Amino acid sequence: MEALQEVQTIVYQFGNKTADGNSKMKNLLGGKGANLAEMSAIGVPVPPGFTITTEVCTEYNRLGKDATIKMLEEDVAMSITNIESIMDAKFGDSENPLLISVRSGARVSMPGMMDTVLNLGLNDEVVQGLVDKTNNERFAWDSYRRFIQMYGGVVLGMKPESKDDIDPFEEIMEHLKEKRDIQLDTQFTVQDLKDLVYDFKDIVKKRTGHDFPTDPWEQLWGAVMAVFDSWNGDRAIYYRTMNGYPADWGTAVNVQAMVYGNMGENSGTGVCFTRDAGTGENVFNGEYLIDAQGEDVVAGVRTPQQVTKLGSERWAKLAKIEEADRLENYPSLEELMPSIYEELKQYQDVLEKHYRDMQDMEFTIQEGKLWILQTRNGKRTGAAMVKIAMDLLKEGLIDEQECLLRIEPNKLDELLHPIFDPRALKMANVIAQGLPASPGAATGQIVFFADEARMYKNTILTRIETSPEDLEGMNLAKGILTARGGMTSHAAVVARGMGKCCISGAGALKIDYKKRVLTVDGKEYHQGDWISLNGSTGNIIEGKVATMEPELSGEFAQIMTLTDRYATMEVRANADTPKDAKIARSFGANGIGLTRTEHMFFEIDRIRAMREMILADTVKGRKHALQELLPMQRSDFEAIFEVMEGLPVTVRLLDPPLHEFVPHQLATQKELAEDMHISLAAVKNKVAELEEFNPMLGHRGCRLGNTYPEITEMQTRAIIEAALNLKEKGITTKPEIMVPLVGTSNEFIEQEKVIRETANKVFKERNDSIEYLVGTMIEIPRAALMASEIAKRADFFSFGTNDLTQMAFGYSRDDASKFLPVYIEKGILKVDPFEVLDQEGVGQLIQMGTERGRDTKPDLKVGICGEHGGEPSSVEFCHNTAMNYVSCSPFRVPIARLASAQAAVRAAR
Template sequence: MEVIQEIKKRVYSFGDREADGNATMKNLLGGKGANLAEMSKIGIPVPPGFTITTEVCTEYNKLGQEATVNLIREEVRESVKRIGEIMGADFGSSSNPLLISVRSGARVSMPGMMDTVLNLGLNDVTVEALAKLTGNDRFAWDSYRRFVQMYGGVVMGMKPESKEEIDPFEAIMEEIKEDKGIELDTDLTTEDLKTLVFRFKEAITKRTGNTLPQDPWEQLWGAVIAVFNSWNGDRAVYYRTMNGYPADWGTAVNVQAMVYGNMGENSGTGVCFTRDAGTGENVFNGEYLINAQGEDVVAGVRTPQQITKLGSERWAELAQVTEEVRRETYPSLEEIMPSIYKELFEIQRRLEIHYRNMQDMEFTIQNGKLWILQTRDGKRTGAAMVKIAMDMLKERLINEQEALLRVEPVKLDELLHPIFDLTALKSATAIAQGLPASPGAATGQIVFHSDEVEKFKHAILVRVETSPEDLEGMHRAKGILTARGGMTSHAAVVARGMGKCCISGAGALKINYKTRTMVIDGREFHEGDWISLNGSTGNIYEGKIATKEPELTGEFAEIMKLSDKYRTLKIRTNADTPADALVGRNFGAQGIGLTRTEHMFFEVDRIKAMREMILASSTKGRKRALDKLLPMQRSDFEGIFEAMDGTAVTIRLLDPPLHEFVPHQLAHQKELAEDLHVSLEMVKAKVADLEEFNPMLGHRGCRLGITYPEITEMQTRAIIEAAINVSEKGVQMKPEIMVPLVGTIEEFRAQKEVIDKTAELVFAERNTKVEYKVGTMIEIPRAALIADQIANEAQFFSFGTNDLTQMTYGYSRDDAGKFMPIYLDKNILKADPFETIDQKGVGTLMRIGVGRGREVNPWLKIGICGEHGGDPASIEFCNQLGMDYVSCSPFRVPIARISAAQAAIKAQARNS
C-alpha cells in the first residue's frame, strides 16, 4: 500500500517587509527564525531568507537524510528562488551568484552550541564572478577562504585531533602570516588568500579523503544536514542537559542572503545590546569590527572596538590607554560612522520597545548600508536580570507580574555567592587587566585545558580564546580568563549565560598550552598556581583573595519584596544550626521546615556520648549516655529558636540508622574501646550487630524511637525545655516535632504517646506550658496512601520527597549516579527525579496524601522539606497541590520565594 506523506508547511519565508511567521512561533521556527520574521513585518532591514522548521529536525532524526531532503526539496528551491528575486541574483549562477548563510536556530538561545556556514554558494567559478561583480578581488577571495574554512570544519569534520593541536586551518593561516611577517588577517593580500584557499582544500582532502563540493546545491544540503546533526553534537547535548532543555525540541535552520561586512573600510559587522548584559545598566553597548564578518567578532581573533563613544572611553580607562591613543587606534562606531550609528541606535530602541525586553542584536554594514541579522532576548547575568526587570517595571514597559516572570529563579543563585572582601582586595597584587566580560569574583588554580578542569576543586580556566568545545570545562570552572576576545566573544556570552565570572581580552597574557604556562610581563605562572579574577573590573590578581557573604539589597531586595506580594506559599528553610537558621531568615525564610537532629551529634564531644548510648547494653546505660547529650541538644534548639523568633520550627527526631555513628576502621574502634573502658571485641561485636543489608530500609526513623523510646524522650525533653527557656526570654516559639519514616498509624501513635507524655512531664516540672505540634514526614508510599488515618491524629505533614522518590522508584539516591546520566542520555527519564519532582509517579502519591489528609483534617498544615523545595518546577507543583509551604536550604530561599510568586501568577492566569 502506498504511503501518502502528510502535506504540511515545513519552510517559512521572510524578508522584504513580508513573512510567513511571527515572534510567537518560536517553538516551530526557533527563536532566530521567529524574530527574523517579526522584524521583517515591522520594517527592520533584514536580509531575505527562509526557515526550515524544528519539526523537520525531528523528522530528520527519525527518517534520515535522503527522506528528509525529499520532504523539503521543492519548498527550499522555491524559497531560494524568492531570495534571488529580491536580491537580484541567482543561486549557482556563474555570472551573478546568490550567496547565502546557513545558521541554526533553537527555540531558546544556545550561543555557539550549534553550527553555522557563511558564504555558501562560492566555488572556483563563482568566486571569480563575485570578484568581477564587486570589483574587489580581495573581498571575493577572503569570502571564499572563510567558506572553505567553515564548511570544512562544520560539514566535513576538519577539527583538531588533540587538545594540543590548534585548528588545522588556523595552523595553515598562522604559518603563512609568520612567513609574510604580518599579524592580522586583514593584512593578507589577495594572492595570500588564494594560497590559503588552495591549501585549505588540500588539507580537507588529505584528512577526510573527500573534496570540497563545487555544486552549490550539494553545499546547501550538506550545511542543512550539518546543522540538524549539531543539535545532537556533544556541546549542544551538554548545554541542553545543563539548562534542562528537552532533546525532542530540535533546531530550526535559517537560510539567509549573505550581506558582507568584509567589503572594505566602509563595511563592518558587530554585536550590540540594548542594555548592559553584565550589570543591567540602561546603556546601549556593543562591539564592532571594520572589514570583517560576524564570526570575527565572537571568535576573538581580532579585538573588537566599542560601538558607543562612552563605551570606548570606558574601555580605554580599563585598558589604561590615553584618550589620544583611544581615538586614533580604537575609535567607536559612533565616531567613525555617525549616520550608521544613529540608524542602529533607533533600531535597537524600536526593538526593545517592541519586544519589551533587553535585546541582543547582530548587524552587518555593507558598503554603508545597515542590515540587522538577528535579534533575541539577551543573555544576562543574575544581577542584570533583576535590575533590568525592575527598571523596565519602573519605566512602565512591563507590569509587576511580567517583571516577576522575567526572572529565571535559578540565576538568582549567582547573587548569593561570596564576593571579594574589600579589605583583602586592597592588599591584593594586580598582575594584569582585561575586559570585565562577566561580573563576579573567582579564586582558583590555573588550568589550561577544558577537559582537565576537574584536577582542582577550584579551577580558573585560562585559554587564548574559548570555543564551544570548551563548554563543559567552562561550566565546571570557578572562573574563565582569555587572552583574546571582547565583551561579545564566545567566552563572554557563554559565561554571562552561566553566571560565571569571566575576564576576556587580557592581551598581556602569553599562553603556551604545551608547556602549560602563562607569562605576564616576563613572569611565568604554571598550571596549579592560584589567581583571582574580578569580573566586575577586569582585574587579574596573584594568589587567593578572601571573600565575604553577599547581602540582599537594592533591586534584589525590591524584587523579593514584590514576589512576597504575589506568592501564596510560605517559604521555610532547612537548618541544623543557629548560623544556618540566621542565614535563611536573612534571605526571607518564614520558619524552619526541617532541622535534622542527627547532624548535631557528629561533633567530637557529642559523638562520644552518642557512641556510648549505642554501645550501652541496657536501658539504664542508654539513659546515662543520653543525659550527657540532653544539654547539648537543648542548647542547639535554644539557639535555633532565638534565631527564628516568632516563626515555626519543625524538628525531625533521630532518623538515620545507628551504624552511621559508630567507627568502622579498626584504629578508631580501638580508640572508642579505650575511651569507654570496654573491650575491643565488644565494640567490634556491636558494630557487626548494627550492620544491615539495606540500612536505608532498616532500623531507622521511628523504628529507632519505638525500639529505644528513651531516645525520643531525650529529644522531646530537649525541645520542650528549650522552648520554655527561650519563651522566658520573650522569644515566641511553637516547635513542631516530626516523627520520621512512619508507614502505619500504629507507629505514629506509639511515638506521639511518648512525645506527649514527656512534654507533660516537663510542663509539670517547670510549672508552665508552651504550645507544640506533633506531625510526621510522609516519605514512605504507604504513608501517602493511608494519609487519612494519619491525619486523624497528626497536626502536620511534611513530605520528605528525597526518600519518597527513592522508595517510589526503587532507586538509591547515593548510587543513582552510576546509571542516571545514561537514563537521561537515552531519554529513559526526562529529568533526574531527585532534582525535580516526578509529577506522574511521586506526584500522584503526594496528591493522594494531600487530598486524603485534608479530607479528614481541613486545617492540616502541609509542606515539603526535601531538596525539591528549592526547585522551581517542584515549587509550582506544590502550589498546585495547595500546600502551605516549601522548605529548602538557606541559600535557595530567594529562589523559592520568586518561584512561588511565579507559580501563583501562572495559576491565576490559568484560572482567569
C-alpha cells in the same frame, strides 16, 4: 513524512518587510527564525531568507538525509527564488551571484553550540562573478577562503577532535603568516587568498578523499543537514543537559541572503546590547570590526572596537590606552560612522520597546548600508537580570507580574554566593587587567585546557580564546580568563549565560599551551598555581582572595518584596544550626521546615555520650547517657528557636541508624573502649551487632524511637524545655515535632504518645506550657497510601522527597550515579529524579497523600522538605498541589520564594 507536510507549512519565508511567521512561533521557527520574521514584519532591514522548522529536524532524525531533502526540495526551491527576486541576484550564477548563509536556530539561545556556514554558493566560476560584480577582488577571494574553511569544518567534519589536534585550515594560514611576516588575516594579499583557497581545497581532497563540492545546491543541502546534525553534536547535547532542555525540541535552519561586512573600510560587522548584559545598566553598548564578517567578532581573533564613544572611553581606561591612541586606532562606531551609529541606535530602541526586554543584536554594514542580522533576548548575569526586570517595571514597559516572570529562578543563585571581601581586595596583588566580561568573584587553580577543568576542586580555565568545544570545561571551572576577545566574545557570552565570572581580552597575558605556562610581565604562573578573578572590575589577582557572604539589597531586595505580594505558598529552610537559621531568615524564610537533630550529635563533646548510649545494655544505662545529651540538645534548640523568633521550626527526631555513630576504625574503637572502661571485644561486638545489610530500610527513624522510646523522651524534653526557657525571656516559639519514616499509623501513634506524655510532664514540672504540633515526614510510599489514617492523629505532613524518590523508584541515591547519566543520555529518563521531582510517579504519591490526609483533616498543614523544595519546577508542582510551604537549603530560599510567586502568577493567569 507526508503527514508532517499535510499538517502545516514546513518552510517560512521572510524579507522585504513581510513574513510568514512571527515572534510567538519560537517553538516552530526557533528563536532566530521567529525574530527574523518579526523584525521583517515591523520594517527592520533584515536580509531576506527562509526558515526550515524545528519539526523537520525531528523528522530528519527519524527519516534520514535523502527523505528529508525530498520532503523539502520544492519549498526550498521556491524560497530561494523569493530571495533571488528581492536581492536581484541568482543563486549559483557566475555573472550575478547570490550567496547565502545557513544558520541554526533552536527555540532557546544556545550561543556557539550548533553550526553556521557563511558565503555558501561560491565556486571557481562564481567567485570570478563576485569579483566582477563588486569590483573588489580581495573581498571575493576572502569570502571564498572563509567559505571553504567553514564548510570544511562544519559539513565535511574537518574540525580538531582534541586539544592536541590542529585545525588544518588554521595551520595553513599560520604557516603563510609566518612566511609573509604578518599578524592579521586582513593583511593577506589577493594572491595570498587565492593561494589559501587552492591549499584549502587540496587539504579537503587529502583528508576526505573527495573534491570540495562545487555545485551550490549540493553545498546547500550539505549545510542544512549539518545544522540538523549539530543538534545532536556533543556541544549541543552537553549544553542541553546542563540547562535541562529536551532533546526532542530540535533546531530550525535559517537560510538568508549574505550581506558583507568584509568589503573594505566602509563595511563592518558587530554585536550590540540595548543594556549592559553584565550589570543591567541602561546603556547601549557593543563591539564591531571594520572589514570583517560576523564570526570574527565573537571568535576573538582581532581586538574589537566599541560601538559607543562612552564604551570606547571606558575600554581604553581599562586597557590603559591613551586618548589620542584610542581615537587613532580604536575609534568607536559612533565616532567613525556617526550616521550608521544613529540608525543602529534607533533600531535598538525600537526593538527593545517592541520586545519589552534587553536585546542582543547582530548587525552588518555593507558599503555604508546597515543590516540587522538577528535580535534575541540577551543572555545576562543574574545581577543584570534582576536590575533589568526592575528597571523595565519602573519604566512602565512591563507590569509586576511580568517582572516576576522575567526572572529565571536558578540564576538568582549567582547573587547568593560569596563575594570578595573589600578588605582583602585592598591587600591584593593585581597582576593584569582585562575586560569585566561577566561579574563575580572566582578563586582557583590555573588550568589551560577544558578537559582538565576537573583536575582541581576550584579551577580557573585560562585560554588564549575559548571556543564551543570548551563548553564542559567552562561549566566546571569557577572562572574563565582569556587573553583575546571582547565583551561579546564566545567566552563572555557563554560565561554570562552560565553565571560564571569571566575576564576576557587580557592582552598582557602570554599563554604557552605546550609548557602550560601563563606569563605576565615576565613572571610565570604554572598549571595549579592560584589566581583570582574580579569579574566586576577585570582585575586579575595573584593567589587566593578572601570572600564574604552576600546579602539582599537594591533591586534584589525589591524583587523579593514583590514575591511576597503574589506568593500564596510559604518558603521555609532546612537548617541544623543557628548560623544556617540566621542566613535563612535574612533571605526571607518563613520558618524552618527541617532541623535534623542527628547532625548535632557528631561534635566531639557529644559523640562520646551518644556512643555511651548506644553501647549501654539497659534502659537505665541509655537514660544515663541521654541525660548528658539533654542540656546540649536543649541549648541547640534554644539557639535556633531564638533566631527564628515567632516563626515555626520543625524538628525531626533522630533518623539515621545507630551504626553511623559508632567507630569503625580499630584505633578509634580502642580509644572508646578505654574511655568507657570496657573491653575492646565489647565495642567490636556492638559495632558488628549494629551493622545492617540495607541501612536505608533498617533500624532507623521512628523504628529507633519505638525501640528505644527514651531517645524520643530526651529529644522531646529538650525541645519543650528550650521553648519554655525562651518564653520566660519573652521570646515566642512555634515548635513542630516531626516523627520520621512512618509507614503505619500505629508507628506514629506510639511516638505521638511518648511525645505528648513527655511534654505534659514538662508542663507540669514547670507549671507552664506552650503550643506545639506533632506531625510526620511522609517518605515511605505506604505512608502516602495510608495518609487518611495517619492524619487522624498527625497535625502536619512533611514530604521527605529524597527517601520517597528512592523508595518509589527503587534507586539508591548513593549508587544511582552509576547508571542515571546513561539513562538520561538514552532518554530513559529526561532528568535526574533526585534533582527534579518526578511529578508523574512520586508526584502522584504526594498528591494522593495530601488529598487523603486532608479528607480526614481539612486543615492539615502540608509541606515538603526534600532537596526538591528549592527546584523551581518542583516548587510549582507543590503550589499546584496546594501545599502550605516548601522547605529548602538556606541559600535556595530566594529561589524558592520567586518560584512560589511565579507559580501563583501563572496559576492566576
